[in-house]
Amino acid sequence: MIAIIDYGMGNLHSVENALIKIGAECKITNQKEEIYKADGIILPGVGAFQDCMNNLNDLSLVEVIKTIVEQGKPLLGICLGMQVLFEKGYEGTECEGLGILKGNIVLMKDQSVKIPHIGWNRLERNKDDFLFDDLKNNVFVYYVHSYYASDYQDDDLVAYSNYGSLKIPGYVHKNNVLGMQYHPEKSGEDGLEMLKKFKEMCK
Amino acid sequence: MHTKRIIPCLDVKEGKVVKGINFVGLKEVGDPVQLAKKYYEQGADEIVFLDIGATHENRDTMVDVVNQVAKAIFIPFTVGGGIRSVEDMRKMLLAGADKISLNSAAIKDPQLIEDGAKIFGNQCIVVAIDAKKRDDGTGWNVYINGGRIDTGMDLIEWTKKALDLGAGEILLTSMDADGTKEGFDIEMLRAVNTFANVPVIASGGCGSLKDFKEVFQEDVADAALAASLFHYNEVSVKEVKEFLDEAKIPVRM
Helix, strand or coil, X not given: CEEEECCCCCCHHHHHHHHHHCCCCEEEEXXXXXXXXXXEEEECCCCCHHHHXXXXXXXXXXXXXXXXXXXXXXXXXXXXXXXXXXXXXXXXXXXXXXXXXXXXXXXXXXXXXXXXXXXXXXXXXXXXXXXXXXCCCCCEEEEEECEEEECCCHHHEEXXXXXXXXXXXXXXXXXXXXXXXXXXXXXXXXXXXXXXXXHHHCC | CECCEXXXXXXXXXXXXXXXXXXXXXXXXXXXXXXXXXXXXXXCCCEEEEECCCCCCCHHHHHHHHHHHHHHCCCCEEEECCCCCHHHHHHHHHHCCCEEEECHHHXXXXXXXXXXXXXHCHHHEEEEEEEXXXXXXXXXXEEECCCCEEEEEEHHHHHHHHHHHCCCXXXXXXXXXXXXXXCCCHHHHXXXXXXXXXXXXXXXXXCCHHHHXXXXXXXXXXXXXXXXXXXXXXXXXXXXXXXXXXXXXXXXX
């Protein structure tokens, strides 16, 4: 079972609908016991960095997430859920993230493009990854965000997208932790294929 | 490579997709879930549903449609028509919509844009604007209630206000071009796109493949919306994408 963590933000049902579509057993929950029982967890999210961290703290889920990662279970952070995997966020004020990945979340700055970055963008590969085993070369994914990861470790970066002069980390992967800045649940058949790969990790 | 989006639009009335010309003479063209699925499979980047017969009685019909669509397609979709409160927005978003489109209601109550953007995020709030050139040719006026009422408000002024309030995207329909199939209203789109710092979706007038190419080559929109062209199978979304790709316009293939 994959636990979709409910911390009061974001459209959890989109992720649930996509998981049901690929035949994955899943449950939307904020209960520690349920989350500990899961074979893998998804941290979704739309909204502001600080609100997300506050909610995770209020629900005492920060330690739960960190423990799950230490146990070696797969974790997938999507959009804001990916951003909070990093050390710090600078959305409004400085805010501490989960610190599972090295790097910070900062505002995108480029006068030549519209921000938020909304729409489909091609994934450019930084390195090989199991996620792409069954995908064609040109993969497009759907992004909606104004902040992005910086000062990350190049070794964690699997794929990125170019937007104006900006290099947007799209997909990061370190051991059992995956982060997608784009929305795989809204990225058509290729997005579903990526979720299938995550499902296969959760065993 | 950030791509230009192709967006089929479905006007929904009492749970069925309908299509008219210049906002009148409606014809039924199919089931919204089936059509959405067809366009998804053809490679549509996004889908817009406008509930044009929105009354309180059939509100639940639309929620049900949204619910089913969310289980059938895995691309973003927007729902508009008859959304008058934050509660209405929440209902549609919970049913599975990714974005809410506000039109007449936002003009009557601009606070709705700000409230929606604050609670659900700017990216959730699409402000749809129907505009028509003034007789003296000095600019465009904004119309509401499906193009029936001239608000007397200037298009540029209203767009700027909507952006200040937090609109995440502008869906701009030219009433002069709508239904003519003679191409998008490049002049009007340019007037808005030059200052808009959020994506602009071109709507109204698309009648052929070259119209999509023109609107993107002129660089006046981030996305192009069409309805009847797709509903009557004159062209498929796939054909549009292939044509644009050939013309070196970045699209998701």
